[in-house]
Amino acid sequence: xxxxxxxxANRVLEGIRIxxxxxxxxxxxxxDGKVLFVSYAAPGDVADVEVYRQKAxxxxxxxARLRTPSxxxxxxxxxxxxxxxxxxxQHLRYPEQLKQKQEQVRDQLERIGKVALPESRPIxxxxxxxxxxxxxxxxxxxKRWLSAEEVARNEEVDAAGRAGLGFHLAGKFDKVxxxxxxxxxxxxxxxxxxxxxxxxxxxxxxxxxxxxRRGFMRNLMVRNTPSGxxxxxxxxxxxxxxxxxxxxxxxxxxxxxVTSLMYAVNTKTNDSMxxxxxxxxxxxxxxTMTMPAYRSGEADLKFRVGPKSFYQTNSEQAARLxxxxxxxxxxxxxxxxxxxxxxxxxxxxxxxxxxxxVVGIEYVEDAVRDARANSELNGIANTEFFSxxxxxxxxxxxxxxxxxxxxxxxxxxxxxxHEKVVECLMNDALFGQGLxxxxxxSCNAATQARDLQRMDAKYRVAEHCAVDMFPHTDHVESVVLxxxxx
Numbered sequence: 429x430x431x432x433x434x435x436x437a438n439r440v441l442e443g444i445r446i447x448x449x450x451x452x453x454x455x456x457x458x459x460d461g462k463v464l465f466v467s468y469a470a471p472g473d474v475a476d477v478e479v480y481r482q483k484a485x486x487x488x489x490x491x492a493r494l495r496t497p498s499x500x501x502x503x504x505x506x507x508x509x510x511x512x513x514x515x516x517x518q519h520l521r522y523p524e525q526l527k528q529k530q531e532q533v534r535d536q537l538e539r540i541g542k543v544a545l546p547e548s549r550p551i552x553x554x555x556x557x558x559x560x561x562x563x564x565x566x567x568x569x570x571k572r573w574l575s576a577e578e579v580a581r582n583e584e585v586d587a588a589g590r591a592g593l594g595f596h597l598a599g600k601f602d603k604v605x606x607x608x609x610x611x612x613x614x615x616x617x618x619x620x621x622x623x624x625x626x627x628x629x630x631x632x633x634x635x636x637x638x639x640x641r642r643g644f645m646r647n648l649m650v651r652n653t654p655s656g657x658x659x660x661x662x663x664x665x666x667x668x669x670x671x672x673x674x675x676x677x678x679x680x681x682x683x684x685x686v687t688s689l690m691y692a693v694n695t696k697t698n699d700s701m702x703x704x705x706x707x708x709x710x711x712x713x714x715x716t717m718t719m720p721a722y723r724s725g726e727a728d729l730k731f732r733v734g735p736k737s738f739y740q741t742n743s744e745q746a747a748r749l750x751x752x753x754x755x756x757x758x759x760x761x762x763x764x765x766x767x768x769x770x771x772x773x774x775x776x777x778x779x780x781x782x783x784x785x786v787v788g789i790e791y792v793e794d795a796v797r798d799a800r801a802n803s804e805l806n807g808i809a810n811t812e813f814f815s816x817x818x819x820x821x822x823x824x825x826x827x828x829x830x831x832x833x834x835x836x837x838x839x840x841x842x843x844x845x846h847e848k849v850v851e852c853l854m855n856d857a858l859f860g861q862g863l864x865x866x867x868x869x870s871c872n873a874a875t876q877a878r879d880l881q882r883m884d885a886k887y888r889v890a891e892h893c894a895v896d897m898f899p900h901t902d903h904v905e906s907v908v909l910x911x912x913x914x
Contacts, residue, residue, distance in 0.1 A: 438478075438479070438480075439478075439479055440476050440477065440478050440479070440492050441459055441464070441476065441477045441479060441489070442476045443474060443475075443476065443495065444457050444459065444464065444466070444474070444475055444476070444477045445457060445472075445473070445474050446466060446469045446470060446471055446472065446473040446474075446475065446498070447471060448471045448528065448531075449470075449471060449517075449520070449528040449532070449902065450465060450902075451532075451902060452516075452902060453467065453468075453513075453516025453517060453901065453902050454466060454467055454469070454488075454516075455469040455470060455471060455473070457477075459487070462485065462486060462487055463485070463486040463487070464477065464479070464486070464487045464488075464489055465486060465487070465488045465489070466488075466489050466490065466491060467488075467489075467490050467491075467516070468490070468491065468510060468516065468519060469491055470497075470498040470500050470501045470519060470520055470524075471498060471500055471524070471528070472498030472499060472500055473491070473494060473496065473497060473498045473501075474494075474495045474496035475491045475492070475493060475494045475495055475496075476491070476492045476493040476495065477489040477490065477491060477492060478490050478491075478492040500520060500521055500524045501519055501520065501521070502518075502519060502520065502521045503519075504518035504519050505518060505558070505611060506518060506609070506610070506611050507608065507609060508605060508607065508608075508609075508610070511573070511597070511605060512595060512597075512605050512607075513597065513598040514595060514612070514901070515611075515612075515899075515900035515901060516900070516901060516902065517900045517901060517902060518900045520900075522553070522557055522899065522900075525896070525899065525900065526551045526553050526896060527551075528902075529551060529894055529896060529902070529904040530548065530550075530551040530894050532873070532902075532904065533548075533551075533873045533892075533894045533904060533906045534548060536873040536874050536876075536877050537873060537876070537877045537880065537889075537892065537906070537908075539877075540874055540877035540878060540881070541876075541877030541878065541880040541881045541884075542881055542884075543877075543880050543881060543884050543888075543889055544888065544889065545889055545892065546889065546890065546891060546892070548892060548893065548894070549752075549891065549892070549893035550893075551893070551894040551895070551896060551904075552745070552748050552749075552752070552893065552894070552895045552896065553896050553899075554742065554744070554745050554896045554897070554898075554899045555744065556744070557896075557899035557900065558611045558612075558899070559611060559612065559613060559614040559615075560612070560742050560743075560744065560745070560899065561612045561613045561741050561742060562613070562651060562652050562653065562654075562717070562739070562741055562742070562743050563613075563649070563650070563651045563652075563739075563741050564610070564612060564613050564617065564649070564650050565647060565648070565649045565650075566593050566594055566595065566607070566621060566647065566648045566649075566650070567593070567594065567595070567596055567604050567636070567646070567647055567699070568591075568592075568593050568604075568625075568628070568635040568636050568643070568645040568646055568647065568648070569591070569592045569593075569602075569603070569604035569635055569636060569637075569638065570590060570591060570634075570635045570636065570637045570643060571590055571592070571602060571603055571604070571637070572590055572591065572592025572594070572603070572604050572605070572606040573592070573597055573600070573603045573604065573605050573606070574590075591606075591625070591629060591635045592604040592605070592606030592625075592635075593606060593607070593621055593624065593625040593635075593648065594606050594607035594610075594621075595607065601638065602638050602639050607621065608622075613650065613652065614652060616658075616683060616685065617650050617652065617658075619683075620650060620658070620660065620679070620683055620686075621648065621650070623679065623682060623683075624648060624675070624679060627675050627678060627679070628645050628675060631671040631672075631674065631675055632671060633645050633669075633671055633672060633675065636665060641697055642665070643665055644664055644665050644666060644669070644672070645662070645664060645665075646663045646664060646665050646694055646699070647662070647663035647694075647699055647701075648660065648661070648662055648663070649661040649663075649701070649735065651688075651715060651733065651735075652715070653715050653716065653717050653718070653733075653743070654717075654718070654743050654744070655716075655718065656685055657685065657687045657688070657715040657716065658683065658685045658686045658687065658688070658715070659686070659687070659688035659689075659690070659714075659715045659733075659735065660679065660686055660688070660689050660690070661690045661691065661692065661701075661706070661735045662676070662690070662691040662692075663691070663692050663693075663694050663699070663701065663704070664691060664692075664693055664694070665693075665694060665695065666693065666695070667693060668691070668693075672691075676689060676691070676709050676710075680709075680710055680711075686711065687711045687712055687715060688708075688711045688712050688713060688714060688715055689708075689709045689710045689711050690706050690707060690708050690709060690713065690735055691706075691707055691709055692704040692705060692706050692707060692735075693705070693707075701735070701736065702736065706734070706735045706736070713734060713735075714732040714733055714734045714737075715732075715733050716730055716731070716732055716733070717730070717731045717732075717733055717739060717743060718730055718731075719731065719743075719746065719747050719750070719774075719778070720747055721781070722750070722751060722754045722778060722779065722781070722782065723781065723782070726781060727806070729777060729778060729806055730802075730805055730806060731772070731774060731777075731802050731805075732798070732801060732802065732805060733772075734798065736794060737772050737795070737798050738771045738772050738792075738795060739772065739774065740774070740897065741897075742897045742898065745895060745896070745897045746774070746897075748895065749869070749895045749897070749905060749907070750774070750775055750778045750779075752893055752895065752907050753775060753778075753779070753837060753867050753869060753907060754778065754779050754782065756865075756867045756891055756907065756909040757779060757835045757837060757865060757867050757909075758835075758865065759779055759782040759783045759834075759835055760782075760783075760834070761782065761783070761784060762784050763783055763784055763833075763834035763835060764783065764784055764785045764786075764787070764830075764831045764832070764833045764834060764835075765779060765783045765785070765786045765787070765833055765834070765835045765836070765837065766786075766787050766788075766789070766822075766830075766833040766835075766836045766837070767779075767786055767787070767788040767789070767836075767837045767838075767839075768788075768789055768818060768822060768836060768837070768838040768839070768840070768845075768849065769789070769790060769791075769818060769838060769839050769840045769841070770788030770789060770790045770795075770796075770799060770813065770839075771790055771792075771795050771799070771839070772795045772798040772799050772802060773788050773790075773795075773796075773798065773799025773800070773802050773803065773811065773813060774802070775837055775839060775869075776788040776799065776803075776811055776813070776837075777799070777802050777803055777806055777808055777811060779837070780803070780808045780810055780811050781808070783810065783835075784810065785810050785811075785812070785831070786810065786811045786812075787811075787812050787813075787814070787830050787831075787833070788811065788812070788813040788814070789813075789814050789815075789816070789818060789821050789822055789826075790813065790814075790815055791815065791816065791817060791818060792815070793815040795815075796813045796814065796815040799811070799813045800813055812830070814826075818840075818845075818846060818849055819846040819847075819848040819849055820848075822848075822849055822852055823848075823852060824852075824855070824858050827852075827858055827859070828858075832858075832859055832860065832862035832863060833862070833863055834862065834863065834864055834865070835863075835864070835865045835866075835867065836853070836863060836865075836866045836867070837866075837867045837869070838866065838867070838868050838869070839868075839869040839870070840870070840875075841871075842871055842872040842875065843872075843875055844870070844872065844875030844876060844878060844879050845879050850879055850882045850883060853866065853883060854882075854883060854885075854886055856886075861912075861914075863912065864911065864912050865909065865910065865911055865912070866883075866887060866909075866910040867907065867908070867909055867910075868880070868907070868908045868910060869905065869906075869907050870905065870906045870907075870908075871897075871903065871904075871905055871906075873904070873906040876906055876908065880908065880910070883910065885913075886912060886913055887910035887911065887912055887913065888910065888911055888913050889908055889909070889910060890909045890910065890911040891908070891909040892906065892907065892908040892909065893906075893907050894906055894907075895907060
């Protein structure tokens with residue numbers, strides 16, 4: 429960075445009025461024709477802002493002094509707010525969070541997609557908006573983050589006092605925020621984590637040092653169901669020792685709600701669990717999620733969720749999201765449906781009772797096995813699931829083999845749909861007049877907008893709705909119904 433750029437990056441801008449919320453939990457203002465992103469600000473704030481990064485087209489800053497707080501502010505409820513980085517919008521009243529998310533989705537669809545949009549359905553807010561997650565992953569560390577007060581006191585902290593179990597801090601790969609109370613997952617999640625940390629320390633089980641790449645206790649994954657089942661998965665850095673086995677027995681005894689207790693050994697340098705062997709210590713190798721059926725009078729759907737299974741992390745909102753998908757799809761009893769990027773087949777199984785047949789495609793082979801098992805668990809016999817790279821599997825031969833769908837549901841990853849997938853959807857010679865509706869679910873409205881623009885010549889946006897899956901963050905799901913133009 430040049431000297432002039434450094435000087436600009438260390439200045440304080442006075443009396444800045446914050447205009448609106450922006451991406452990654454920031455808010456924004458304009459200063460001398462440049463965009464200024466400000467962390468932990470609220471629309472309507474008037475503040476002095478310290479600029480800490482200066483780029484060609486924008487600046488990034490933090491509030492140095494809040495002169496006039498916005499009426500949209502509220503007191504954050506989490507003691508870790510501002511440091512954890514997980515719930516950056518806690519200082520915004522929840523109705524305002526929803527308003528900002530709805531506006532962001534519409535702005536991206538119109539600005540990036542440049543497509544005509546009908547009137548939006550109201551955004552679907554989360555109920556509840558605390559303790560809503562069914563999965564959290566924690567990290568053991570020999571180096572917890574020291575608070576500003578601890579640093580200021582300049583006291584010696586022994587090894588036991590530096591140990592932590594919690595979340596990685598953003599931008600600090602070797603530091604972990606030692607959590608006391610987290611408002612993301614229902615109890616006894618907090619009680620379990622605190623119990624495990626204390627017991628591990630008393631048992632002499634070393635916490636992981638990511639820099640030195642050594643230590644026994646590495647990670648803890650906690651999954652739960654709305655009905656109160658808990659799954660714990662410990663990731664350790666070596667084969668089990670008696671102290672660890674004793675810890676597992678004490679956890680199982682102290683928390684009868686833990687119906688699945690598992691562990692895995694990870695000697696790699698990364699924390700990925702995808703390639704690890706899961707070993708069952710006691711209980712079942714899964715927990716069972718229950719979701720209300722789409723049609724009244726039908727049996728609730730059950731989904732077995734293992735340690736590596738994908739399942740929407742907000743159980744209550746998942747049911748609302750899938751209902752919107754099914755409403756948009758308007759599936760008839762004689763219609764064939766394709767579910768692209770089907771994951772563990774949750775959407776496919778949710779709509780299957782309304783269709784003649786549902787065909788799901790997913791890259792991850794383990795997920796496809798889960799999808800088939802979930803169909804069998806629910807007595808659903810009209811689903812078929814296939815694994816492979818979407819861009820290679822979903823092609824002319826596949827459609828000819830499995831029939832032209834009337835409806836396609838697609839729920840791609842954040843990067844959106846592959847160009848080849850979009851080209852296939854636009855292939856009149858393949859689909860003719862058979863494909864009438866596409867329901868596009870996205871966790872990234874920007875890439876969704878790009879794909880809508882690519883398909884705009886043949887498909888118009890008939891309906892769209894935002895769904896808040898992650899309260900107190902800037903993340904939002906966008907569901908769009910596309911209808912064939914002719």
